[in-house]
Amino acid sequence: MATLPTAPDERPLRKDAERNRQRILDAARALFAEEGLHATLDAVAARAGVGVGTVYRRFADKEALIDALFEERIDEVVEIAEAALAVEDPWDGLRHFFEGSLAMHLHDRGLKELVFSTAHGRDRVRDARDRIKPVVMAVVKRAQDAGELRPDLDTTDIPVLQLMLTAVMEYTADVEPDVWRRCLALVLDGMRANGACTPLAPPALGDEQLEAVMAHGLHPAPRR
Amino acid sequence: MATLPTAPDERPLRKDAERNRQRILDAARALFAEEGLHATLDAVAARAGVGVGTVYRRFADKEALIDALFEERIDEVVEIAEAALAVEDPWDGLRHFFEGSLAMHLHDRGLKELVFSTAHGRDRVRDARDRIKPVVMAVVKRAQDAGELRPDLDTTDIPVLQLMLTAVMEYTADVEPDVWRRCLALVLDGMRANGACTPLAPPALGDEQLEAVMAHGLHPAPRR
DNA sequence: CGAAACCGGAGATCCTTCCTCCGCTTTGGT
DNA sequence: ACCAAAGCGGAGGAAGGATCTCCGGTTTCG
Secondary structure (H helix, E strand, C coil): CCCCCCCCCCCCCCHHHHHHHHHHHHHHHHHHHHHCCCCCHHHHHHHHCCCHHHHHHHCCCHHHHHHHHHHHHHHHHHHHHHHHHHCCCHHHHHHHHHHHHHHHHHHCHHHHHHHCCCCCCHHHHHHHHHHHHHHHHHHHHHHHHCCCECCCCCCCHHHHHHHHHHHHHHHHCCCCCCCHHHHHHHHHHHHECCCCCCCCCCCCCCHHHHHHHHHCCCCCCCCC | CCCCCCCCCCCCCCHHHHHHHHHHHHHHHHHHHHHCCCCCHHHHHHHHCCCHHHHHHHCCCHHHHHHHHHHHHHHHHHHHHHHHHHCCCHHHHHHHHHHHHHHHHHHCHHHHHHHCCCCCCHHHHHHHHHHHHHHHHHHHHHHHHCCCECCCCCCCHHHHHHHHHHHHHHHHCCCCCCCHHHHHHHHHHHHECCCCCCCCCCCCCCHHHHHHHHCCCCCCCCCC
């Protein structure tokens, strides 16, 4: 209960303790990626070849473990967005952004749950979203200015479309992990500016609305 | 323990019993539609203004209640597909099919869970799927023959696309229940046969694979 | 070598959800 | 009007999970 990883570093851990800490982190990373954030810490402990007690001695609770892990992961998402801006062709940049971030979600179920909910680590995730947003806006605007992306698409549509595609992945990953690419190709064709665009019916989500959608821990319980 | 609704009709229920049975059915219909199939029978009972015992006396278990309810609903889905075939313009027919079935899912969360899983009422659902399949195939083929729908789209893609769009609904329904229409419009544009179609990368799902995907069970995330 | 740090994992605690049980009430045939 | 059969409510048992604690025994390292 004393040695929280919150404090910078109070004192080096004993050798065995440090080794176990690392094992736990590795096991958790793998498990959360494979099964999502709802994997139990007991399972993490088992995979790490360690007792549950050891996990709880090192991390105050599940939240803390998740937090420690996803600091790294979340940065990667931001990097993908930035890389997309660096691609010369505006449309290719947009495509790369979708492909890149979706491929990440494919390999990491937990990441999806983190990004599309405020249930866990609200602050860290919110920060990351705030960092990504301007970059994505730039990617979108660039593609629209180049006349490649239909102009009636809003920035707030992007996360919604991604959410949509991760859903396909979630269902199909175990059966045929690549079908989401079919859907992506189709969606991208729909995003392309070509003569015959059906007008996008209701107005796009506002920023706060998007926030609310993402915050959706899903399955609200109490009415009244 | 004697009067199971399994037997066709052994003897009319007492007046109060029949009244309660109806109340239970109504409450369950509403609750499952609003919250999905995971609503508890205790909640159904509460909503019906009845004790849990009464529910269990009338329906062997949750499964039986769901079964009794969705016999009606599932037929509606089939009807929508058939109505789509009746529309003169092939493309409009396809569009109507998407709009109609998706709108249904919007108003009934439980229905989505029933259709996209084999967890509940496997037989009845499977039957319905078998009835819908040829109709959908016809709708698709007609639109392709008319040169309106891109030819590299497979029948098995349709449920996947629907699944994808229901996911959007699931997340956005509480915030802005109509944004899914934006996504649908975009997806439909992507399905349209126009000059610049990006080839659909991996081959479409086979029938058994689709079956496996639908069987997935899956309640996306744990709440909390 | 011995004290402080650490370990394992059984199991206490706390949820939920499904369903049963039984004492009391209502119905409807005579 | 009566009363047996049918029905009713809802407390609470059973089962399943997840989170986290506790403590006797082991390891590390000065």
